[in-house]
Amino acid sequence: MPPDPVALLQDGAARHARGDLAGAERLYRQVLRHSPGEPNAHNLLGVLARQRGDVAGALRHTERALAAGPEVPAFLANRGAALAEAGRLPEAVAALRAALARRPEDPVTLRNLGQALCALGDPGAALAPLDAAARLQPAAPEPLLALAHARRESGDAEGAAAAAEAALDRAGGDAALAGQAHFLLAALGHGPAPDRAPAAYVRDLFDQFAPRFEAELTGRLAYATPALLARLLEESGTPPRRALRVLDLGCGTGLSGAALAPFARRLEGLDLSPRMLAEARRRGLYDALHEADLLDWLPGRPAGFELIAAADVLNYLGDLGPALRAIAGALAPGGLALFSVEAGEGAPFALGEAMRYRHDPAHVAALAAEAGLAPVARREAALRTERGVPVAGALFVLSRPR
Ligand SMILES: C[S@@+](CC[C@H](N)C(=O)[O-])C[C@H]1O[C@@H](n2cnc3c(N)ncnc32)[C@H](O)[C@@H]1O
The missing domain is CATH 1.25.40.10 (Tetratricopeptide repeat domain)
Known part of the structure; x- marks a missing residue:
């Protein structure tokens, strides 16, 4: 039967x-x-x-x-x-x-x-x-x-x-x-x-966005941050010689990894959205990918990275103190931190209606100094457009002293 x-x-x-x-x-x-x-x-x-x-x-x-x-x-x-x-x-x-x-x-x-x-x-x-x-x-x-x-x-x-x-x-x-x-x-x-921002919110947001992320960012949103960060890094004295051990925090689908690759001897990515990571994996650019919250993963890492980057990621954090201290701790002596923030004024950070944080660049610089990171370069930039309006940001290159 x-x-x-x-x-x-x-x-x-x-x-x-x-x-x-x-x-x-x-x-x-x-x-x-x-x-x-x-x-x-x-x-x-x-x-x-x-x-x-x-x-x-x-x-x-x-x-x-x-x-x-x-x-x-x-x-x-x-x-x-x-x-x-x-x-x-x-x-x-x-x-x-x-x-x-x-x-x-x-x-x-x-x-x-x-x-x-x-x-x-x-x-x-x-x-x-x-x-x-x-x-x-x-x-x-x-x-x-x-x-x-x-x-x-x-x-x-x-x-x-x-x-x-x-x-x-x-x-x-x-x-x-x-x-x-x-x-x-x-x-x-x-x-x-x-x-x-709650990790579960960020994960759901980017899990849902993952299949459309690259088309929307490089199209309608004119996303420029990875290229702008790479240019600032080069102009501030780091040539793209595939020489560095690089960590791409909040790597997403790998748009930032593509801009960082010319600097990387080894390129690792980290993100808390599994579906963004799946897209990054398909890109075949990273030597290793980690699914984690950067605030959980970074503290306690050996001080081994020569470049830690975060393109359009720190705007999901309000108080940048813990992230900057963790980045400083995971950098090798002489290593560089490279990141963008959306620029605000007055308060150290503010949560906008678009549900991302803006940071006062002067306050970010002060927090970086407290974390033991020395300024190398800083630039104002339009990171992308939103509803047709440029999003004002600040780009930072900092170094961990030798
Ligand atoms: C706007 S995307 C940028 C992706 C990539 N860096 C780029 O330039 O295309 C922000 C990414 O950061 C990740 N992210 C945000 N907060 C994070 C955190 N605390 N830990 C790990 N990843 C985070 C998100 O999941 C998302 O993939």
Whole structure:
């Protein structure tokens, strides 16, 4: 007797719901062995792949499911979610809308649609689906937090703060979610700015951004920081002779690594976003990549790097004291620190509405001196554009004395 596929799928889904992903996968695959192409098994394998961060697998399985059942709302919804993870946003929006046309009251799909529309730069269109998601799940903080971000991006700061407060109320013991709501409130001027952006916020932000990061930064955002830092390094006396042991902090997809490579005998990268790191790995430029928060990883490292760079990274930290001390500690004597900050004035640091920190360059210089780093060069620069306006920054080269 061949096993009953319905029973196998039910058993698999129950394991899936309990978090036993390996057990669920085994049963779904068993279904496919007996009924190749069975769309529910493909659909659930697609969900499972997405949970594991296997975007290619999620795309493959959801495509198979949808080919067999193009009208099934769950297949359309999971296809849309996989496309959104892959950064294929217009296709994701179409699939999610098609799912909602057949099953309008699906809060997860409404939230996915809202977040995809925000990522596409249309937060106004995201408001209705996110409102609906929040109404359908009144006790859940996640849709409210997503709604708060969409309101902030569409210019409704007060509405954003109200939604963030409501998310905070419902966050319960979820410290990561509460931290994100507090951070958003602080960026909106409700409450003091924390010393840094929550790591979970930065990781989620860049995980979502990873597939589109390079196209957006080098295109619409005219991102210039890596090239500007490399030029300042060379002009301040370090020739690009592939001679240095280099660490690229917050390496992202490797745009900064590409600018640093001509200086590097060995190039290591570090980032807390696994999906940015996956893109960097594909680039094939780094000798080693580390998934970590720089504030956890750097302290206690042997003083071995000859150049530590951070391009467009320190704007996710408020108090730069710990980072500068950790950088100084990981530099070999005579080693160089090279980084950018977004420039502010007056306060040592301020959290902007765009949820990044600005730093007063004079204060950064004072902190660097306290950390034992001597000035080599400093320059004002436009780091990139945002909504068509140049983002003012400061570039630093500092050295650890011999
Ligand atoms: C705007 S991107 C810049 C990436 C790269 N340096 C470049 O120039 O293209 C900022 C990167 O810093 C990473 N990042 C931010 N804070 C970090 C931290 N505390 N530890 C490690 N990585 C961090 C983010 O995950 C993201 O990939």
